Amino acid sequence: MxxxxxxxxxxxxxxxxxxxxxxxxxxxxxxxxxxxxxxxxxxxxxxxxxxxxxxxxxxxxxxxxxxxxxxxxxxxxxxxNYTLDEVILTQKENPLEVISGYDVAINPVKSSQEVLRLVPGLFIAQHAGGGKAEQIFLRGFDIDHGTDIALDVDGIPVNMVSHAHGQGYSDLHFVIPETIQNIDFGKGPHKADRGNFATAGYASMNTIDQVYTNTFKQEIGEFNTFRTLGLFGINGEKSESHTVLSAEYLSSNGAFESPQNFNRVNVFGKFTIPLSASDQLTLTSSYFSSEWDASGQIPVRAVQDGTISRFGAIDDTEGGETSRFNTSIQYRTFLADDSMLKASAYYSAYEFGLYSNFTFFLNNPEVGDQIFQQENRNLFGGKLSWQKDLLILDVDAEFTAGIGVRSDYVEDSELSETINRTTINLRRSLGDIRETNSFSYVKLAYKPSKFTITPSLRLDYFSNTYTNALEDNITATQQKAMLNPKLSIGYAANPQTDLFLKAGTGFHSNDTRVVVAQSGQTILPRAYGVDAGLNLKPTPKLFINSTLWYLGLDQEFVYVGDEGVVEPSGRTRRFGADLTTRYQLSEVLFLDSDFTYSHARSLEAEDGEDYIPLAPQFAASGGLTLKAFKNFSGSIRSRLLTDRPADESNTIKADGYFITDFTANYTWKRFELGVIVENIFDREWNEAQFLTNSRLQNEAVAVEEIHFTPGNPINVRTRLTYTF
CATH class of the missing domain: 2.60.40.1120 (Carboxypeptidase-like, regulatory domain)
Incomplete structure (x- = not known):
């Protein structure tokens, strides 16, 4: 032959x-x-x-x-319209990368809060008036606001290190959902170009660089909800440079008895120009501002005895305001047929202020326990990566090397006791934070026959400095470095079957204030992860991803809200299974589902006392989507989160929920009329839940029980979109 x-x-x-x-x-x-x-x-x-x-x-x-x-x-x-039979199981380091673009095309994001729901198995909960960052759940983690998932948008980090409200705080509300082009996501600490917080996983959003059809959209709904959006593209005929401009305004009072008075403004601009056939430059800027009131988390006992309703409040003076300005520049060039260089730099100016009351009258029976957390931050960073195709022993390979730095300068990071958002009763902490993370990594993807073998190595160096303004501006500094090896093996058995095995170590950093107080003892606790599974296309219209996984951490972090610090809580172990399916029933009808099971335990506690509070055990989501059928489109989507332990002995549980949402659209010429119905079965559910020790004003002693934020009842929004 x-x-x-x-x-x-x-x-x-x-x-x-x-x-x-x-x-x-x-x-x-x-x-x-x-x-x-x-x-x-x-x-x-x-x-x-x-x-x-x-x-x-x-x-x-x-x-x-x-x-x-x-x-x-x-x-x-x-x-x-995207069709599933066009998805081919090519060898990739990230097994789910083959369907990330498919998911965005089939189920576009309806709001910034839903951005993260594009990650299979990830759940979110909002519990402070719509303006605060969401609580995140993934792979047996209550990630709080971002301790164990690395998030970025166009290469700009979202996670805030040593944040006033909690380590890794991640507010994605500056993202206009219509500007999302795709989302790259993965689970486990397996990618060399993902560093801090990438333990349970990562999600990297990329925005569009070209608009083919200008869009003007208005949306109104219950609770005095109003949203308006403009999305415009400026492109010359067959132009190779593109400009994207977008602006969004959103306001809502929410379902609560005390109006949230939530307002948000977003502005986005992006300019892309090829300098030559080999060089491209991209400039991106955005501005975001938000303010809100909140009813906070309420105790079960106050609802059961009729003191307040489910949508009432013990302290309705909670709330906050925040803003963020981002700008970045990206340069990419092909140095030769087999070599590519990428360089980027970014800057963010960020302000944050939050009023909360977790314990009501426990510590201050006369004036209450309201606290105020604030900070002003400047964030600088950049990254340089080089990718080259190689031939090693007559086998194709791809070598990647990268270096980068991120520096956070936080002024007036504050925690104070306040009264009715007007009077400072006591300053508990006040100071400036300087935190710098320098990193480098190398990766080699070696592709013999049907295998792709990818060893990689990442080096991180941290410098943490805290100046305590309440102790004569005493300054303390700690440094530490960490090396993390990773290995990924893929095997394309045939065009319908792709097997993979991934193993590696990663980390999540600790809060600078804790690091310097403990003389650097717990600055970079390590995470150990293994994933094994397969991608399968048994028929052209069906995609299946199945994964068994393990994740161990040298240390968990628990945020103590009324103290404003992150505390270590010992070694933990998690293992579980993920199942993702995508099925195209017809040319216009699509079915998707995601299931995840997690077993989470502490390794430093006795049996029966080793449950990890709020760690989800079983979660599922999925839906049926209709695309472009005789001018109609829409979807019905459900999500299930089962009961989970609220304490270490699992004697108190956080209630699970099953919620279904519905959308429908009709297109006529340049107009589209849409309706969104949330919680169509009008279930009574608790969105965020915490086991908290609190005291009401009429109580003689404190009570420890579940405190919760109620999920929205059934509500309807309508929207009108005009394209030109």
């Missing part, structure tokens, strides 16, 4: 408007080689004389084409 002849094929990829498609992945399926297009959409690749090219791009549907190496090939990618 004579082997097929290997030749080099030249080509160009454009969209249906003639614009170049940069950084599209091009695979030669027979030859098992791959490359990317440059910023002019050009590529060259080794193929067999009877080979088939498969092309993937984040913004367009995939394409297959049989090639003739003697001719330069031109490929046009189309924007149309």
């Amino acid at each position: 004579v082997a097929a002849q290997e030749e080099k094929l030249m080509g160009v990829i454009t969209d249906n408007q003639g614009n170049s498609v940069a950084e599209a992945h091009v695979y030669a399926l027979n030859q098992q080689t791959s490359t990317k297009t440059n910023f002019k959409g050009e590529f060259s690749i080794k193929v067999e004389s009877t080979d088939t090219l498969y092309v993937q791009s984040e913004r367009f549907t995939d394409a297959k084409i049989v090639v003739n190496p003697s001719k330069k090939v031109s490929i046009t990618l189309l924007q149309k």
Whole structure:
């Protein structure tokens, strides 16, 4: 048998408007080689004389084409309804990457709070008036506001280290959902380019760099909810430079008896220009401002005895305000046919102020326990990465190396006792924080035959400095470095089956104030993770991902709200299973489901006393989506979170819930009329829950019990969209 002849094929990829498609992945399926297009959409690749090219791009549907190496090939990618049979199980470091673009296309995000729900198995809970960052649950973690998931948008970190309200605090409300192009997500501490907080997982959002149709949208709903959005693109005819502009305003009083008076403004701009066929520059800026009132978490006993209703408040003077300005610059260049350099730099100016009352009259029977947390932060950073295709022992390989730095300068990080948001009763802490994280990593993806073997190594260095303004501006500094190895092995058994095994270590940093107080003893506790599973397409219309996983941590962190610090709580172990399915029932009907089981225990407690409070045990979500059927589209989606332990002995439980939402849209010419119905079965459910020791004003002694924020009752929003 004579082997097929290997030749080099030249080509160009454009969209249906003639614009170049940069950084599209091009695979030669027979030859098992791959490359990317440059910023002019050009590529060259080794193929067999009877080979088939498969092309993937984040913004367009995939394409297959049989090639003739003697001719330069031109490929046009189309924007149309995504179909699951176009998803091919190519070898990837992240097993779920093959469906991330599919999920965004099938179920676009309706609000900034839903951004994270694109990550299979991730749940969120809001418990402070709509303006505070959500509580996050993933892989047996109550992540609080971000202690164990690394989040970024266009390379700008979302997690706030040593934040006034809690380590890793992650507020994604500055993201306008219509500007999301795709979301790269993964679970476990397995990727070398993901560092701090990437233990349970990571989620990286990328915004659109081109708008084909301008959009104006208005939305109104119950609880005096109003939202307006404009999304505009400025592109010359067949222009290779693109400008995206967007603005959003949202207001709502919420379902509570005391109006939330929630207001949010978002402005976004992005400019992308290819400097040549090999060079591209992107400038991005955004501004976000939000303010709100809140009813806080209320005790079960006050509702049961009729003191307040489920939507009442013990202290309705809670609330806050926050703002963030982001700007970044990204430069990418192809140094040669097989080498690419990416450089980025960013700056964020951030302000935050939050009034809370967790314990009511426990510590201050006369004036109450309200606290105020605030900070003013400047965040600087940058990253440089180099990627090169190699040939090692006649086997394709890809080498990646990167370096970067992140520096946080926090002024007036404060925790104070306050009265009715007007009077400072006592300052508990006040000071300035300087925290710098420098890092580097290397990764080699070696691709012998059907295998992809990816060893990697990451080095992080931290410098933590705290100046205590309440103790004569005493300054203390600690430094520490950490090395984390990782290994990923993928095996493409056939075009329908992809097996993977991943193992590695990662970390989440501790709060600078705790680090310096403990002389650096617990600055970088390590996490140990293993994932094993498969991607499977038993039929062209069905995708299945199944994963068994383990995650151990040298130390957990518990945020103590009324003290304003993060405390260590010992070693833990989690293991479980994830199951993700995507099924296309017809050309316009799509079914999806995600299931996750987690077993979480402390390793430093006796049996029966080793439960991890609020760690979810079983969660599921899914839905049925209709796309573009005779001008109609819509979806019905449900999410289930079962009961979970609220204390270490599992004698007190946080109630689970099952909630179903519905959306429907009708398109006529340039108009789209939509309706969103939340909690269509009007279930009574608790969104956020905590076991808290509190005392009401008429009580002689404190009571420890569940405190909760009620989830929304059934409510309806309508929206009108005009495109031009």
